[in-house]
Amino acid sequence: MKEINYNDIPLFEGIHPDNLNKLLICINSFKKDFEKGETIIMEKDKVPYIGIVLFGNVHLLKEDIWGNSSLLSYVGPGELFGENFAVSVEQESSVTFVAVEKTRVLFLAASKIIHTCENACSFHARIAENMFHLLGQKSISYMNKLEIMSKESIRRKLMAYISTLAQQQKSKYIKAPLSRTQLADYLSINRSAMTRELGKMRDEGIIDFDRNTFVIK
Amino acid sequence: MKEINYNDIPLFEGIHPDNLNKLLICINSFKKDFEKGETIIMEKDKVPYIGIVLFGNVHLLKEDIWGNSSLLSYVGPGELFGENFAVSVEQESSVTFVAVEKTRVLFLAASKIIHTCENACSFHARIAENMFHLLGQKSISYMNKLEIMSKESIRRKLMAYISTLAQQQKSKYIKAPLSRTQLADYLSINRSAMTRELGKMRDEGIIDFDRNTFVIK
DNA sequence: GTTGGTTTGTTGCAATTGCAACAGTTTGAT
DNA sequence: ATCAAACTGTTGCAATTGCAACAAACCAAC
Numbered sequence: 001m002k003e004i005n006y007n008d009i010p011l012f013e014g015i016h017p018d019n020l021n022k023l024l025i026c027i028n029s030f031k032k033d034f035e036k037g038e039t040i041i042m043e044k045d046k047v048p049y050i051g052i053v054l055f056g057n058v059h060l061l062k063e064d065i066w067g068n069s070s071l072l073s074y075v076g077p078g079e080l081f082g083e084n085f086a087v088s089v090e091q092e093s094s095v096t097f098v099a100v101e102k103t104r105v106l107f108l109a110a111s112k113i114i115h116t117c118e119n120a121c122s123f124h125a126r127i128a129e130n131m132f133h134l135l136g137q138k139s140i141s142y143m144n145k146l147e148i149m150s151k152e153s154i155r156r157k158l159m160a161y162i163s164t165l166a167q168q169q170k171s172k173y174i175k176a177p178l179s180r181t182q183l184a185d186y187l188s189i190n191r192s193a194m195t196r197e198l199g200k201m202r203d204e205g206i207i208d209f210d211r212n213t214f215v216i217k
Numbered sequence: 218m219k220e221i222n223y224n225d226i227p228l229f230e231g232i233h234p235d236n237l238n239k240l241l242i243c244i245n246s247f248k249k250d251f252e253k254g255e256t257i258i259m260e261k262d263k264v265p266y267i268g269i270v271l272f273g274n275v276h277l278l279k280e281d282i283w284g285n286s287s288l289l290s291y292v293g294p295g296e297l298f299g300e301n302f303a304v305s306v307e308q309e310s311s312v313t314f315v316a317v318e319k320t321r322v323l324f325l326a327a328s329k330i331i332h333t334c335e336n337a338c339s340f341h342a343r344i345a346e347n348m349f350h351l352l353g354q355k356s357i358s359y360m361n362k363l364e365i366m367s368k369e370s371i372r373r374k375l376m377a378y379i380s381t382l383a384q385q386q387k388s389k390y391i392k393a394p395l396s397r398t399q400l401a402d403y404l405s406i407n408r409s410a411m412t413r414e415l416g417k418m419r420d421e422g423i424i425d426f427d428r429n430t431f432v433i434k
Numbered sequence: 435g436t437t438g439g440t441t442t443g444t445t446g447c448a449a450t451t452g453c454a455a456c457a458g459t460t461t462g463a464t
Numbered sequence: 465a466t467c468a469a470a471c472t473g474t475t476g477c478a479a480t481t482g483c484a485a486c487a488a489a490c491c492a493a494c
Contacts, residue, residue: 070364072363114349125332133306135304139352153481160281180442188369192481196444371451396471409473410453412472412473413451416473416474
């Protein structure tokens, strides 16, 4: 597995590669590897660090008292996770973060980002600004999922989800980053009912799909 | 209607009242009143300003192409709205903000908060820090709603929602800030099915309620 | 290649939920 | 005080969805 190029990490946008090493030391960063299925952060854990996925994938899970676990969100290379807990006053996680495959994470001390640096390094202001942007975007992406989840039927949830993917990816061929089981989990719908509905939608000529690739017609 | 005390606005926490006036001018703030039902920000509008509710209430609505409108979130006195759009790079709103009653809003220029002040006023750092906290919290509150929405039945959605309220309010008597119709809208469930389920839950002795006040037993 | 475990597709049946229509209640404006 | 409009509760019926159980396909490890 290969790490994402640091220039392609949105949090570091606008920061010259030459300064990046200095910055990474300044904000107490460190890397850690996780095996497939390993828990990165447990519910109730304190989260003083922001995580950036360098390679692999992370799922945010929430388990309720009846043992039903649901997939709230997923995070891929270059993206942040745990930021919202790390920048809050109460830094206790309300969800569990799990590596769904072999994953490498870069951790950064949140306090070093939200408080202005003692040395007042110039790139510090830039990373704080980037952080604002990303926090806003993360909120918006949750609103987006709320919109999907508020659809009244399985069909409309699927359409809303696939449409969102289509917007992100440019191609006519939309590749879902989740397996069927995971997708059902993500949309909080019954897996077999979902398969049934997907079949109907294909029969009616609304969509087509092969494995994890979808096409809207 | 009376405005919330500025000392009770989380964004201004830790800022001495004497400095507040100076700050409010520095960050280009202005007030605006809205009548009941009036739209504050429309979908697709640019959102360069962060809104703070001084009195009244604001609902975040999302309408889809079939005309189904759903209530994503609500914002009361002292709370922010539009921050996530305002601090993002692309500042276009994806939802509509509506005053549900007579409402006064204090608007602040987001750019003045996320960029460090030219005058480098000391309280500027503090408001930026507060902003980080609040952005994190907002994200967490959306995750919270996602958790509620991912429940598989009306009953569990209601229980999850009422439990959330119970955590916020300390009292045994939980007052819902939404009417029945609004609540059904907020949880994306059928209103009459919700009423039916609430009745069943009362019959079974799980909860009790009178109008908008609930008690979990 | 073989094997065991996981994922996916299929289908009948039961249960929940949405829908529609209507009656009773509350609210707000004049 | 009166009236209209919006909100809330009720109920029968239809439709969607969840559930369970099983078969088929796929994957990974040896």
